[in-house]
Amino acid sequence: MRKSYQVLLSIFFILTPLYLGFLFWSSTRDHFTPTPYEYLEVNEPDVLGENTEPTVKIPVLMYHNIAPVPRTGSVNYRGLFVSPSMFEKQMKYLKENGYKTLTPQEFYDILKSGKNPHKKSVLITFDDGSRGQYKYAYPVLKKYKMTATFYIIADRSPIKKSELKEMVKNGMIVDSHTSTHRDLKKLQGTKNFKFQLVDSKEKLEKTTGQKIVSIAYPGCVADKRSFEMIKKNDYLLGFSCGRTITHRYSRRFYLSRVHVYSDMERFKKALTKGL
């Protein structure tokens, strides 16, 4: 009798952690995190091709984690980090070199005009709203009186609502990175598209009181179904990833952003030539 009790108890202690582990795994499953290299194939310079449509040259920088770069992990994983001190160095460089930081609305207006701005300009963007973005990046941006756009996952933001409000009050832009970070190319059904693209916009607008004009696609992927829905729902711009810093209006729903590494030389190259 006592022996079977012990057997039951040990089964309980083995199965419980496994079950909890499974629950955790399944809860994170639809939040897919691509590596920086996966999205380099999209929006290549040659996609812009021969065309008479005017182009504008403005680097759109894409950051993920602002935190000490992990010593372990794959190159791709570590590539998603920019250290807080390197981030400050990069922002200082922009300031000292006379760069104006644009809002998505300003970027849109320039894109629509088809004319390069007189002043050197840049659009700074962050994906996923990680804690380090609030803790390290936001104070630096505030200090240098710069603006940046934070693409927030409406239902899963590590940056709290009160913090988002505070950031907006201090000149930052909060735009949509969908509701739960699903792969938009694999998504099915109008209801799901509406939930990811439209509901996320409404929820974030309600949080910050600021109108949302742009979206960054999770993993930088999306297709015509998303482009059509965002167009219909008052988005002006959709951001993917890429290597180019040259843009044209007709591609406003699939724009290239260049990945930023924790490296000053690569940063300068991204600003002037792209990746």
Ligand SMILES: [Zn+2]
């Ligand atoms: Zn993301």
